[in-house]
Amino acid sequence: MAIRLFDSLTRDYRILGQREPGAPPISQEHPFTFYTCGPTVYAPAHIGNFRTFLVNDVLRRLLELEFGKDRVKHVRNLTDVDDRTIGQAKREHRPLSEITRHWTELFHRDCDALNLLRPHVEPTATSHIREQVDMIEVLMRKGNAYRAPDGSVYFKIGSFPEYGALSRIRERELKVTITVADDDHKDDVGDFALWKAYKPEEDGDVQWPGPTGAAAGRPGWHIECSAMSKKHLGNTIDLHSGGVDLLFPHHENEIAQSQCCNGTTFSRHWYHSEFLLVDGKKMSKSLGNLYTLDDLKAKGFSPMAIRYALLSGHPRKQLNFTLESLHAAESAIATLSLDRARMTTFTKDAPASLSSRFDPVLASLRDDLNSPAALGALFIATKAGPTKPGDLSAFDRALFALGLDLSASPIQISAPAEICALAERRWTAKKAKDYAAADALRKELAAAGWSMLDGKDGYKLEPVKK
């Protein structure tokens, strides 16, 4: 069954992997090419960033199931030079590369925790300066770009009639032009930087020799994705994705650069995931509602629950993230784990093959990545009773597509010594059948925020759930 995905450019649902006549069909030599705009590595990624990467991860998994593991090539870049990375390096008085290396490592750690498949290639902007400069030179030669008085290079949107097709922005609106008066070197407010001339007071020691005819400096933001996708995936890619906020101007600009430079379609399909809201508002530092993975782990939430919570809303719909949704996710995952464990043991008197009952899970995902519907279908399938060993593979395939690793253990928070002592006293009292004392101690523990879970031969302590 084919994967149907909403296309941001044509604004309708289209089947993935369908190439135009003359293009080679998908094979090992010509894999499905998938480019995702990655993070800027200057600060910890927040869960909003991860929503997008998570959605793309499910897409990647689905593509592997659809076309074969060796017939999908996924590239996700790292932006390691721009205003923000340079600014951060300057604030910390450290070299740019040190800053970006540090945040890249932490990003990878978080990705692993969330069970995101590593992209096949994860190129960085600074290791593709040559490719970017090459493209800029082509654009200048073709008349799509011009040198500004300060030595920067701008793309001339007037030279590309299709500019605005993706974002439907045909003309710059009044409101915008007022706020952009700072850019004095452009011919047109809509023009955007391909290359930024070096500014000693801002850029520190970050600079490279520029395109022929331009000053030394650094690439503009948009060109890196055009250059890196071209290098690693070719002139025309099958799918390009990212968050909605990148739709304009980033992706609009990528299209302009790539198509003017290469003379071919840049991407056959565009997919954008919606924003994550926290407590009803866009996340921002000023609102104090910006969560990182570490923030949530410190609150005792497991990365798998975070993954679940982020998949509980439709990718193309804004998702309001709350701590409560995380509690719900934690419980839901525990239920699934239990169901999965039960299925491995109760297989003797199972009816004939029931693997088809997991079909709706993948079917939901194939239909525009409907992850909430897929999760619903997953629960229906697991509640349908015991299964046979072979059926477990269907369950696991569904879990793979969603990227849910049920073996990942929830975060354990160890109790402080005084709590442990109380618990020990209660356990002794209980063993002595002094239930009055035991109950009193349980109350004491509860008042201190801990619940004591009695087992047959021992007990567990965990923070009281709210």
Added chain:
RNA sequence: GGCGCGGUAGCCAAGUGGUAAGGCCGAGGUCUGCAAAACCUCUAUGCGUCGGUUCGAUUCCGACCCGCGCCUCCA
């Protein structure tokens, strides 16, 4: 101002022109010294408001109200 998205039970969230998946929470029950877990059962005569089309609309159309996002470097 331009472009776009959404308003479904206490919370989250699918979905359909014929009468509402699923999850969480909650309630009752079974079990258990207690608690927790587990298991069973229950939980929207209604899908923002008002009109219209229709045999029939939550689902299509129109108006309105409310919320959110993007509009030059934010996933």
